[in-house]
Structure formats: structure tokens, C-alpha cells
Amino acid sequence: AQSVAQPEDQVNVAEGNPLTVKCTYSVSGNPYLFWYVQYPNRGLQFLLKYITGDNLVKGSYGFEAEFNKSQTSFHLKKPSALVSDSALYFCAVRPPASGTYKYIFGTGTRLKVLA
Amino acid sequence: EAGVAQSPRYKIIEKRQSVAFWCNPISGHATLYWYQQILGQGPKLLIQFQNNGVVDDSQLPKDRFSAERLKGVDSTLKIQPAKLEDSAVYLCASSPQTNEQFFGPGTRLTVL
Numbered sequence: 001a002q003s004v005a006q007p008e009d010q011v012n013v014a015e016g017n018p019l020t021v022k023c024t025y026s027v028s029g030n031p032y033l034f035w036y037v038q039y040p041n042r043g044l045q046f047l048l049k050y051i052t053g054d055n056l057v058k059g060s061y062g063f064e065a066e067f068n069k070s071q072t073s074f075h076l077k078k079p080s081a082l083v084s085d086s087a088l089y090f091c092a093v094r095p096p097a098s099g100t101y102k103y104i105f106g107t108g109t110r111l112k113v114l115a
Numbered sequence: 116e117a118g119v120a121q122s123p124r125y126k127i128i129e130k131r132q133s134v135a136f137w138c139n140p141i142s143g144h145a146t147l148y149w150y151q152q153i154l155g156q157g158p159k160l161l162i163q164f165q166n167n168g169v170v171d172d173s174q175l176p177k178d179r180f181s182a183e184r185l186k187g188v189d190s191t192l193k194i195q196p197a198k199l200e201d202s203a204v205y206l207c208a209s210s211p212q213t214n215e216q217f218f219g220p221g222t223r224l225t226v227l
Contacts, residue, residue, distance in 0.1 A: 043218030
């Protein structure tokens with residue numbers, strides 16, 4: 001079955017330190033990969049996507065993500081965390097043969113940046 | 116560009132009552148999604164429309180949930196009758212088929 005895993009329920013990082021939020025997927029072929037962020041009482045906001053090309057993708061708010069095909073991973077990273085980055089982060093996958101634009105979401109990782 | 120609009124933002128009902136949610140997608144977006152997000156979980160797709168046609172409703176509990184997208188623009192999602200386990204945030208999203216989705220603020224439903 002196709003799935004997306006975010007192995008960490010919560011990630012704590014000190015402000016100014018680099019952060020990584022992990023995502024792995026189990027989808028055949030070459031899926032499209034996404035990261036979304038959700039602030040309290042808000043809908044999800046698009047951060048970045050990988051479709052094809054360079055394995056390092058840059059997105060909004062200084063975030064980037066690294067696609068690793070052999071490890072079927074798409075980890076979200078930021079060189080220097082801000083307190084305002086504290087939020088819930090979701091990884092999502094669109095299977096490649098999904099002409100219907102269907103997305104599978106992970107369970108989310110809560111990022112807490114400590115001042 | 117206006118975002119995806121949803122109403123109401125909050126709704127409290129008793130079990131066995133009915134409730135309806137409304138979504139107005141971004142203008143020109145052909146694809147519209149309804150998701151259910153239970154606390155502590157990721158969004159789960161309930162139904163996906165392409166214009167006014169249903170593309171995927173495989174995870175929609177059709178005995179109690181229904182949705183329509185008349186004229187291929189705004190959409191309503193209805194629950195009748197509601198159960199306690201329907202307490203969740205209901206998210207609407209639209210997409211111009213450039214792969215990313217644009218989400219509304221959601222409707223938080225509490226069933227007592």
C-alpha cells in the first residue's frame with residue numbers, strides 16, 4: 001500500500017540551530033513530493049515541492065528539502081531555526097500515475113523551536 | 116488573489132444532528148478537495164472534484180456524508196446524522212493542477 005511516514009511526532013531545536021524534519025514514502029515510481037506547514041487554527045500552507053531535477057529544493061521562509069531516491073526520503077531542512085517556525089509540518093506525496101491529482105499525507109511532525 | 120474561503124469556522128452540534136460546510140475555491144481552480152483532519156493526524160481525503168464531477172470519493176462514508184459542487188465552483192459537504200467520531204477539522208483545498216494545493220482555514224466541528 002502507498003504510504004508516507006513521518007517518524008517523529010515532535011522535533012525540538014534551539015533557535016539558530018539547524019533543523020531537520022524527516023519524511024519517507026512508500027510509493028512505486030517517481031512521485032511528486034510536498035511539504036506543508038500548519039499554524040494553529042489555520043489551514044495548511046504550501047512550503048515546497050519536488051517534481052524532478054535537482055535533489056535539493058528551496059521553498060518558502062528559508063526552508064529546503066532534499067530528495068533521496070535510494071532512501072525514498074524527502075527530509076525538510078532549515079539552516080537556522082526561528083521561534084516563529086514552530087508549527088505542525090506535513091509531508092505529502094502524489095503517486096506518479098495519479099492522473100486524478102490524489103495526495104497522501106503523513107501524520108505530521110510538530111516542530112518546537114526554543115528561544 | 117483571494118484564498119480558499121470556508122464557512123463556518125466553528126460548529127458545535129449534538130450527535131444525530133445534521134451539519135453543512137461550505138467552500139469557495141480560488142477562482143479558476145478546477146480541482147477541489149475535502150479533507151477530514153482528526154486531532155493528531157494528517158488530513159484524510161474525503162472527496163475530490165474535477166470541475167463538477169467526482170474523481171475520488173472512496174474514503175467518503177456515504178451512508179452519512181454527501182458533497183456536491185454545483186456549477187464547478189463552490190462546494191458543500193454535509194453530514195447527516197453526525198456521530199461523535201466526526202469531530203474533526205474539515206479542510207477544503209483547491210488546485211489549478213500545478214500540483215500544489217491551496218487550503219482554506221478549515222471548519223472545526225465538535226459533536227457532543
